[in-house]
Amino acid sequence: MSDKTERPFLEGWFTRDEAGAALIGTRCTSCGTYYFPRQTRFCRNPVCEGEQFEELALSRHGRLWSYTNACYQPPEPFIAAEPFEPFAIAAVELEAERMIVLGPVVQGVDVDALQVGMPMELVIERLCDTPSERLLSWKWKPVV
Amino acid sequence: MSKDIVILGVGMHPWGKWGRSFIDYGVVAARAALKDAGVDWCDVQFVSGAATIRNGYPGQVSGATFAQALGWQGAQVNTSYAACASGSQALAAARSKILSGECELALVIGSDTTPKGFLAPAKGERPDDPDWVRFRLGITNPSYFALYARRRMALYGDTVDDFAQVKIKNSKHGCENPNARYRKCFSAAEVAASPMVANPLRLMDICATSDGAAALIVSSVDYARRIGRTDAPKVAAISTVTPTFASSMIEMPDLATDSAVSAAAHSFRAALPVKAYEEAGIGPQDIDLAEVYDLSTALELDWMEDLQLCARGEAAALLRSGATQVGGRIPVNASGGLACFGEAVPAQALAQVCELTWQLRGQAGARQVSADAKVGITANQGLFGHGSSVIVKR
Ligand SMILES: [Zn+2]
Numbered sequence: 001m002s003d004k005t006e007r008p009f010l011e012g013w014f015t016r017d018e019a020g021a022a023l024i025g026t027r028c029t030s031c032g033t034y035y036f037p038r039q040t041r042f043c044r045n046p047v048c049e050g051e052q053f054e055e056l057a058l059s060r061h062g063r064l065w066s067y068t069n070a071c072y073q074p075p076e077p078f079i080a081a082e083p084f085e086p087f088a089i090a091a092v093e094l095e096a097e098r099m100i101v102l103g104p105v106v107q108g109v110d111v112d113a114l115q116v117g118m119p120m121e122l123v124i125e126r127l128c129d130t131p132s133e134r135l136l137s138w139k140w141k142p143v144v
Numbered sequence: 145m146s147k148d149i150v151i152l153g154v155g156m157h158p159w160g161k162w163g164r165s166f167i168d169y170g171v172v173a174a175r176a177a178l179k180d181a182g183v184d185w186c187d188v189q190f191v192s193g194a195a196t197i198r199n200g201y202p203g204q205v206s207g208a209t210f211a212q213a214l215g216w217q218g219a220q221v222n223t224s225y226a227a228c229a230s231g232s233q234a235l236a237a238a239r240s241k242i243l244s245g246e247c248e249l250a251l252v253i254g255s256d257t258t259p260k261g262f263l264a265p266a267k268g269e270r271p272d273d274p275d276w277v278r279f280r281l282g283i284t285n286p287s288y289f290a291l292y293a294r295r296r297m298a299l300y301g302d303t304v305d306d307f308a309q310v311k312i313k314n315s316k317h318g319c320e321n322p323n324a325r326y327r328k329c330f331s332a333a334e335v336a337a338s339p340m341v342a343n344p345l346r347l348m349d350i351c352a353t354s355d356g357a358a359a360l361i362v363s364s365v366d367y368a369r370r371i372g373r374t375d376a377p378k379v380a381a382i383s384t385v386t387p388t389f390a391s392s393m394i395e396m397p398d399l400a401t402d403s404a405v406s407a408a409a410h411s412f413r414a415a416l417p418v419k420a421y422e423e424a425g426i427g428p429q430d431i432d433l434a435e436v437y438d439l440s441t442a443l444e445l446d447w448m449e450d451l452q453l454c455a456r457g458e459a460a461a462l463l464r465s466g467a468t469q470v471g472g473r474i475p476v477n478a479s480g481g482l483a484c485f486g487e488a489v490p491a492q493a494l495a496q497v498c499e500l501t502w503q504l505r506g507q508a509g510a511r512q513v514s515a516d517a518k519v520g521i522t523a524n525q526g527l528f529g530h531g532s533s534v535i536v537k538r
Contacts, residue, residue, distance in 0.1 A: 009280060010271050033390075034403035037274070045406055046389050065394075066298070068290035068342045074282040077265065089283055089342075091291050091394050098404040100394045104281055111343045116298035127281070137281060 009127050009135040013037060015057065021124045022057035023101065023138055029054055034097040058101070060122045061143065062092040065100050067114045079128035079135070086110070090140035092120045106141040119143040147423070148378040149239050150368035151536065152361045153181025154498040157255070159325040159356035159485045169357035170206075170255035171213050173491075177251070181361035182371070186217045188361070189247035192238040193223045194230035194254030194490035206490065207234075210253050220247065228437065228526025229384060230254060231358070231493030232534055236382045238362055248367040254490035255357035275397035286350050286440070288396050290342035293442035297344065300457040302445065304344050306464070308335040310441035311348050311483055313469050318480020320510035323495075325354050326484045349441040354486030358494035360501075377504045379497075380426075380519075381535040383419035387412035396527055413450040413525055420521065420533040428452035431474065432517035433503055435496035437524035438481040447523050448476060451533075475513045478503060493532055496522035500536040 008014065014023050025036040028043040030050030036058055043050035073084040088105035105114070106125050120140045127137035155176025157169035178185055193206025207221040220241070224233035231254040238250035270276040296302040311330055318324040330348060338347040368376055390402035392409035421427055428451060436447035445459035453474055454462045462468060468476040479485070479499040500520035502508045518538055525531035
């Protein structure tokens with residue numbers, strides 16, 4: 001167990017409530033388009049001039065659109081553990097939002113355990129440790 | 145009225161890691177293009193430079209830099225930035241000047257010196273920048289290429305052996321290209337033995353970054369006629385369209401696609417050649433060869449389908465048939481492609497046009513495609529909604 005202070009690596013991008021982990025998105029109140037990361041100023045739909053948005057939790061489940069892994073240590077600002085541990089990356093399709101969202105896959109799940117089309121759920125897990133803090137991120141996890 | 149402009153001359157500085165200034169390479173390419181065109185530098189009326197800005201690193205002013213290096217002679221000048229499509233936008237700027245009658249003879253030039261290792265974002269905490277966020281998460285450029293590759297495997301049954309065959313084909317082409325950086329023929333065993341970078345892509349499936357420069361001398365049809373060059377290849381179309389909302393493919397450096405709940409889903413890559421075909425008044429059946437942006441081996445297969453050289457999902461079969469190698473029905477990346485060059489961002493789209501020009505003139509040596517080839521197409525895509533497709537015909 002770590003006694004480091006835990007905090008999200010980004011503020012306002014994801015949350016954890018009674019129902020579990022969720023990405024925080026917005027939805028244009030004029031045309032219904034979803035945004036992640038949050039869009040609050042103007043709608044990017046070319047036929048919509050909407051400037052009002054509601055904030056909401058995006059779907060917590062989706063289908064695996066595609067996946068890969070990082071076999072080599074990515075460059076900064078990635079913060080690597082010593083030694084670097086390869087990890088998988090998922091692109092997950094959210095049905096209601098009709099969008100694809102990227103994210104790391106939870107620790108311990110490599111590409112061998114993944115298959116395009118499989119159900120995935122959003123969780124929050126350690127992204128990395130700094131000398132003083134533990135940074136948390138959203139991650140994708142296969143639904144068992 | 146014809147929207148054609150004439151390619152009078154082309155020139156390149158060989159790709160590599162030379163460790164010199166981008167200006168040095170550009171001057172070599174420009175002088176080669178001037179010599180090839182048989183025109184004098186002092187007659188050039190417009191210098192159109194392609195610039196690069198790499199992951200937040202400021203770019204270097206391109207047009208004026210080369211105008212000065214070649215010797216100030218009072219030409220008009222312009223610099224275009226459009227990521228991997230910078231060269232095509234610089235060419236489009238020259239075409240606009242020529243077709244509007246503002247000039248008759250232009251130099252279009254792109255040159256790059258790349259840093260060592262992974263392309264990485266500028267320093268500092270920038271949580272509002274998706275490029276910073278994705279690197280913090282460990283999602284690099286090869287991650288995106290690998291997602292596309294895995295998707296092909298799941299949807300169409302492509303295999304890693306198919307991807308390796310792209311590398312083998314392109315390395316065979318590049319062996320015969322004096323401007324290529326990697327001039328070695330690779331075997332399937334060598335590709336399979338290279339380290340895994342982003343599953344299913346190995347090191348040899350992914351393009352490197354290189355130093356290099358390419359230049360074109362272009363003119364009005366009238367000017368070409370006056371100097372007796374009516375037979376020179378022409379630029380028949382330049383597409384530099386943006387994506388159409390909702391852009392449904394996950395693109396660098398984004399963490400999510402557009403949401404397609406209120407608008408139909410669109411593919412950006414597929415849209416690029418559509419505009420080019422429309423402008424040239426031809427279709428995919430008229431294409432004799434293609435230079436496409438093989439940032440990864442698997443991506444070459446995506447491009448073949450986006451260019452409509454075959455139906456969706458059938459690119460691997462076309463590759464396996466041998467149709468896309470030099471000597472086949474529709475050679476793809478006869479130059480050796482990015483597999484043999486490595487990407488020199490502002491030069492790359494122009495290098496594609498150089499290759500089509502040499503091929504359509506019958507000057508490509510051992511990598512020469514059929515002497516009957518009359519029309520070639522290029523395609524590339526980069527960051528921030530930039531991409532291009534150029535059609536060259538003779
Ligand atoms: Zn809207």
